Amino acid sequence: MAQKPSIPKGTRDFNPEQVAKRNYIFQTIQKQFETFGFQPIETPSFENSDTLMGKYGEEGDRLIFKILNSGDYLSKVDDGLYSEKDSNKITASISEKALRYDLTVPFARYVVQHQNEIEFPFKRYQMQPVWRADRPQKGRFREFYQCDADVVGSTSLWQEVEFVQLYDSVFSALKLEGVTIKINNRKILSGIAEVIGASDKLIDFTVALDKLDKIGEEKVKAEMLEKGISEAGITKLQPLFTLSGDFNSQIEQLKTILSSSEEGRKGIDELAFIDIAISELGLQTAKLQLDVTLARGLNYYTGAIFEVSAPEGVQMGSIGGGGRYDDLTGIFGMPDMSGVGISFGLDRIYLVLEEMNLFPETVTKNIDVLFINFGEAEALFSLKAIKQLRSYGINAELYPDNAKMKKQMNHANKRQIPFVVLVGDNEMEQGKYTLKNMALGDQFELTLQELVEKLA
C-alpha cells in the first residue's frame, strides 16, 4: 500500500492536545455529575438490532450502523428472499447487531434488564460514543460522544430543579459564563394546541412555532395556515408572539392564554415551581429562560423540555438539551417508569471553549522535564534521578538516543517542554544536575532534592 492511509469520512483522529482538551471537558462534567449524586454505567458499543430498530423513527433506522454477521452469513439467507436482491429486506437476515445510536435507548434497555439489581430512583450518567450514518458536515460526525445524566423512577419536579442547577454547575466549572438554559413544557404546547383547536395538529403546530426565531412571525403564521390551522386559532395565538418580561411575568401571561386548558395549566404550574425554586437557590453564571417555542424531541418528551445555548455572541447551535419522558422503559415492556435527563454536546462545547479561549493552559501540558542524553553512563545516572522525580508525580523522561545536543534541544522545543536537565562528567562527579529553563534560557546547578523542589 503506497498511498497515504486515511480514515472513514465523518470520523476523526484526536492528537494529544485534542485528547487532553476533550478529557478536560469530560472530567469537568463527570465531577459535577458525581457531586450531584449520579453514578456511571456503561453499555456495549453494539446492541442486538431489535433493541435499537424502530426506536428512532424511519429516518433513525436508516442511520443506524449495522454489523455484518460473521462467518458464512449468506448461507442462512433464504434463496427466494436472496433472489429479490432487496437491501431493505435482506438486512435483518445478514445483520443481527447494530452500533449504539444514542445513550437513552440502551439505558432504557439496561434498566429493564437489570431492574432487580437497581435501587430506584436511579440516577445514572453515561459518557460514551454513539454512531450515526448521517451525512457528515461541519460539526456533524459519524462517531461522537454523548454525555448524559438521567434519573429514572421518580416524577418529582425537584429533579428538574436539580438539572437546571447541574447545567449551571457544569458550565460555571468550565468558566463558560452566561449560557442560557431555555425551558419549556410539553403540556404547555399541548395546552396551546388545545386552546386554538389544533390538538390533532400538535406536531405541525410545534414544528412551525419552533421556527419563530429563524423565520419570523409572519412566515410561522403562513406555515400554520398551510398545515390547516384555522385563522381563528392563529389569532388566538397572537399573545404568544409578544410574550415579554421575566420568567414570572411570562408565566402570568400564559395563565391568561391557557386558562381554559387543564393540561396547559398543569404545565404552567410545573414551570412556576421550577422558576420559584431556582430563584430561591440562585444560579452561579447561567440564566434560566422560559421559551414557549422550544419543542425539541417532542414526540418523546412529556413534561419539561430543556435546551442550553452558548453565551451571546457565540454562533453555535444548542450545547445541551433534555427533558422528561414519562414512559422511558415502556418500549421494553416495563411501564410507568418516568425518566428525566439532560445531555451535554461535547463537540460543540469544545468549539465554544476553543473560540472563547477558555481551556486552561495547564490542560495541554505534557512533560515537565527532558533529560538530555550524553551517553550510556550519563543516561543511567539520569534515569536514577528520573525515577525519583516520577515518584513525586513529576512527568520526566530521558531523550532515548545519544544524539547531537542541538537535535535534543530542538526536540524539547518542538514539544514545548519547559525544562531540560543536562548531566555530564562534571555533574556526575558532584552528584548535581544542571536545570535549564527553556523559555528564559537561564540554568542552575542543583542537587536531586533541589531539583525535585524546583519541579514539583
Add this chain to the structure above:
Amino acid sequence: MAQKPSIPKGTRDFNPEQVAKRNYIFQTIQKQFETFGFQPIETPSFENSDTLMGKYGEEGDRLIFKILNSGDYLSKVDDGLYSEKDSNKITASISEKALRYDLTVPFARYVVQHQNEIEFPFKRYQMQPVWRADRPQKGRFREFYQCDADVVGSTSLWQEVEFVQLYDSVFSALKLEGVTIKINNRKILSGIAEVIGASDKLIDFTVALDKLDKIGEEKVKAEMLEKGISEAGITKLQPLFTLSGDFNSQIEQLKTILSSSEEGRKGIDELAFIDIAISELGLQTAKLQLDVTLARGLNYYTGAIFEVSAPEGVQMGSIGGGGRYDDLTGIFGMPDMSGVGISFGLDRIYLVLEEMNLFPETVTKNIDVLFINFGEAEALFSLKAIKQLRSYGINAELYPDNAKMKKQMNHANKRQIPFVVLVGDNEMEQGKYTLKNMALGDQFELTLQELVEKLA
C-alpha cells in the same frame, strides 16, 4: 416486546461499581503513562476495511467485525458476483468499514497519516475498546479495552529499560506486588534455531519451545522431532532446558550455547544491557526474569519480547505483554520506523485485583450524604445546603419525593450512603441540620459550617 431485553453474547453491561473499579485501573495506568512522558491519542472505532484487512493473518481477517454499508448497498453489487451467493467474495462489495481489532494497526496508520505533524520519537498511549468476533468464553469478550503505550522512531534500548520500569510502576501503584516481568528477545530465538540448524523452522521450533511449561521437556522434544528438527539439533538444545540461576548467570550460559550465532550474540547483548540497567535502577515490587521460551507474537516482534504474569498463587494468564517491532509502519508505506510497546490487559488485571481484594474501598464510594425529604419547604431549605456542600466537592443529594421516612432511610441503606441529613420545622427555625451516621446510628445537630467540616 414483552420478553426481557438482552445484549449480544460476548458483550457486557457495567454497573456503577464495576465502572468505578475499571476507572480506577484506567486512571492508575494513565497516571503512570503520563509520568513516563507518554501522550494520549484516540482513533475512530471503525477504520476503512483495507486499513485492517490482511494485517492479522487469515484468522484475524475472519474475526474482524465488518460494518454493512448504508442505503441500498446491494444495488452496487455486480449481478454475476451476487448470483454466486458467496459470503467471502461479496463482503468487500457490501462493507467498506470495520471495527478496530487492536490498537497497534490504527496507531501505525495514525503515524503514517500524521507523520508531518508528529515530533519523533513519538511516545503515545491509547486506551480504547477493540472488537473481535471470537467465540466468547470465560474471560474472553467480543468487546474489550486495550491500554497500550508505544514509542515509535527510536531504536534505543533505553526504551526497553523504561518499559520494564513502567510495568513495575503501574503494578506497584495498583498495589499488585510480586508480578513477574518475563523478557526474551527474538534474536535469541533466531540464534538458537540457527545453532541447531533449524532456521527455516523457526516458527515450528518456537511454538514447541513455548509449551515447555505446560507439557514438559520430553513432549517438547517429541514435537520438535515430528516437525522435522534433527536429533542432533535437539541434543544441542539440551542446555536450554536446564538453564538456571539468576538473570546474569542465564546470560552467561546462553553465551556458550549461542557463541556461533552472530544474531544470537546480539540478542544476548541486548538482554544483558537491560538487565544491568534494571539492576542499577531497581524495581519497586516486580521481578524481571529471563524466559527463553517466551515467543508471543513472534512473526511480529523483532527484538525484545515482554510478558507479565500475575503474582504466584493467582491462576491467571498473562496480564500484559509487548515487544519491539522494527518495521511498525511499513505496512502503510513508511519504512524504517522502529516501534516498541507494551499493553495492559484490563479485564485480567480487574479479575486479579478482585481476587486479591486490592481495590481501595474509596473507589466504589458514590454519594456522601442524602438529605431526607419532608416536604416542599424542607426540600428547598435542604437544597440550599446541598448547593453549599457540593461547592466544597461533597457529593450530596436530596431524596426526590416526600416519601415515608422508612422508605427514604432504606434507600440510603441500600445505596450504602454513609450519612443522611434530617431537616424538619425545628431545624429550619434554628438554621440547623441533623446529621445521622448510618453505620453508628448516632446523630448531631449542626450548623451548615459544621456540616461542611464534618463531611469534607
